[in-house]
Amino acid sequence: MPAVQQRQIIKPLPSQLANQIAAGEVIERPASVVKELLENALDAGAGRIDIELTNGGMNGIMITDNGIGIRADELPLAIARHATSKIESIDDLLALHSLGFRGEALASMCSVSQWEIVSRNAASELAAKLSHQLPEQVLEVNHAIGTSVTINNLFHNTPARRKFLRAERTEFRHCDEVIKRMALARFDVGFYVNHNSKQTLRLPAASDDSGRARRVAQVCSQNFINQSLTIDYPHNNMRLRGWVSQAEFSRQSTDMQYFYINGRIIRDRVINHAIRMAYQNILPPGRHAVYILHFEIDPASVDVNVHPTKHEVRFAESRLIHDFISRSLRDALGVVGVKGVAETSATYISQETPLPNNSYSPIPMPAEYETNDSMFGRVLSIVHSRFALTQIKDQQVDKFYLIDLARASALWVASHWLNSYSQQQVKSQPLLVPQRLTLTDQQRINYQLTESLLIDLGIQLSAETTGDYLLRYVPNLCRTYVSDELCINLLNTKLHRDDLQDQIINLLTKTRFDSSKLNLTEILITLSDKNALQTVNEFADCWRELDESSLQEWFKLSS
Known part of the structure; x- marks a missing residue:
């Protein structure tokens, strides 16, 4: 047995x-x-x-x-x-x-x-x-x-x-x-x-943007800092900020990809896929992006108790997070659905705008801008990143308008900016990485003459030992504009406190902006107020109605 x-x-x-x-x-x-x-x-x-x-x-x-x-x-x-x-x-x-x-x-x-x-x-x-x-x-x-x-x-x-x-x-x-x-x-x-x-x-501990930039350069190289974008995108209870490489800077491996959730380094397939989707049209096969991204979210929305190493997480709403990250990166990179980068400005500071659940579009979807308070109706399309085509029904008749967003935005921003300035309540946004400016002799003179005025307007620079200047703060209202170009245009203008309205409107019109970040609803409502336009005569023609007579005149047609 x-x-x-x-x-x-x-x-x-x-x-x-x-x-x-x-x-x-x-x-x-x-x-x-x-x-x-x-x-x-x-x-x-x-x-x-x-x-x-x-x-x-x-x-x-x-x-x-x-x-x-x-x-x-x-x-x-x-x-x-x-x-x-x-x-x-x-x-x-x-x-x-x-x-x-x-x-x-x-x-x-x-x-x-x-x-x-x-x-x-x-x-x-x-x-x-x-x-x-x-x-x-x-x-x-x-x-x-x-x-x-x-x-x-x-x-x-x-x-x-x-x-x-x-x-x-x-x-x-x-x-x-x-x-x-x-x-x-x-x-x-x-x-x-x-x-x-x-x-x-x-x-060493870094308490300002330049110190943080030095640490990033020390860990990831100065070339990365020179060829990266800084981003800051808030939305509801989420925020995505950090540095992302442009198309010109990539690697053969993923060894320089850092993603943090509430300060914790993590590896997650949802996050990785969202970032790959954002870069898929601008990086060749076999190349990988470099990024340092901090994602902030309500701790109750993410479970970090998945593995003893705490590198893996689970999200309560993974699809929402995936779309938010992918769209934010596409927006910063200027991805427009075809291969190429549409914008190369060094810093993007996003305003909080609604995010649709459908696929990414660099121009807000028309449904987002339905308004009963505007005479222009909804935005159908934005042409050449400057002109908005809108439509509204008036007594069962479709009316179409063409709006010059460069002029309209300048009018709207200048009005709110100067109102805040007059009340000494201009709110500024720090740049994650200060932008280096090399000024001409005349620009230096203008800066010395107008430094206190620029500070009152929410623009702050600091002098470097090299002779250059670092742009550190820009007004929140100017977040849609290319910040270094805006500063240079301000320094090219001999600003006077008694003539600020005309000067600021003119320089804003000359400064590049990101039409996808405009507060279109507020701008359209402002344009609908004809009384507001009467005080700025040169902007009374920033929109045109595309009626039959105007089209015939444009094309020189006889009735």
């Missing part, structure tokens, strides 16, 4: 073994340790993080931050599995505002390494220290406010895992990439990296 196999008794796993099993998912290599510790430092409110790596992180990782620190009585809990300060209930999990939340990372990495944690909060004179040598005894030591975590000899007690690690150069490259991803997520935090006692990366 065959021997009866004895049934194994079901029993709980020892805590150390359970943590080592969990480490298999959370801690794959030294870069995983770096990622988890950086997330903890950022969640602790750190303004500076120092990273020390030895042998690509395989022999040593030490990360020091100046965050809020951990109380001595809480330090043993910090290395306990499923212990965290980030969430307390399922409601917190469904609306996460922190990078970490699972309470697994520290326990996992401590189970497969020789570790030490030193931390001090502002309420304590001395820091608390806990280590693998005395894991249950908290010692008092000297340390600055903040936390220092040391992880040595990763996988020393699990040699089967350690043999899968690669060469020092490879492991360091993975750690370096994790650090750069975090640095592009949090420009307000300084990152300083040493490898084998040699500084390899120095990224």
Whole structure:
């Protein structure tokens, strides 16, 4: 008779073994340790993080931050599995505002390494220290406010895992990439990296647009900054902002693509497809875009509790998000449905406009501009990015109008701009990346004479040591105009406070604009008010009715 196999008794796993099993998912290599510790430092409110790596992180990782620190009585809990300060209930999990939340990372990495944690909060004179040598005894030591975590000899007690690690150069490259991803997520935090006692990366905290641009250039190259567009597109509870490469700058690989959701780097097929769709007509096969994009959304609309690495997400409305991202990028790139780029201006600042659920159109769909308050009716088409053709029924008769949007927009913007100026309430929009302006001698003189007036109008520049100027702020009302061209036109005009209306209308008419971002409804209503037009005689002819007599006159036809 065959021997009866004895049934194994079901029993709980020892805590150390359970943590080592969990480490298999959370801690794959030294870069995983770096990622988890950086997330903890950022969640602790750190303004500076120092990273020390030895042998690509395989022999040593030490990360020091100046965050809020951990109380001595809480330090043993910090290395306990499923212990965290980030969430307390399922409601917190469904609306996460922190990078970490699972309470697994520290326990996992401590189970497969020789570790030490030193931390001090502002309420304590001395820091608390806990280590693998005395894991249950908290010692008092000297340390600055903040936390220092040391992880040595990763996988020393699990040699089967350690043999899968690669060469020092490879492991360091993975750690370096994790650090750069975090640095592009949090420009307000300084990152300083040493490898084998040699500084390899120095990224000071950036508090302004020029500092952020320097960090992007340091991580992704100055060529990327020179050949990229900065975007900022809000819509309802969503916002997409960052840098995207133009058609002239692409790569053979996807190694310089960074997408963040509420500050968390993610990989998602929906997002990737939306971005590929935006670039499909302007990049040749085999080439990939470069981008750093930050997507902000209500945390309750996205689930980040999908995988222990927290790189994957699920959206409540994936189709809406896909269309918003794809359309926003197409708008910024100037994609018009055929191969080519229609606009090469360096900065686009989007106004909040409704997004239809149908396919992208660079000109707003006519249904979006139905209005009962305008004499022009709905917009049928926009020709040459300047002229609007509209239609309205009047007593069962179709009437058609042709509107010069350059003049109409100048009238509308100038009216609101000068009204805000007279009340000292001009609102300005900072450019994500300041635009460099090389001025002529006359433009410099004009700037010096009108600097205070330009500031009152919402235009702010700063002088560089090179002699150039950086354009930093433009008025919100001028977001549809090419900002550097608008500034140059202002400097070419000897502005006078007593003659601003005519001067601003004239220079706005000469400045290029993006017709897809115009507030057409408001402009059409303003044009319908004949009393408003009487005060600006030169703009009384910014629209024409296409009636039979005018068409006959244009074509020189006899009745």
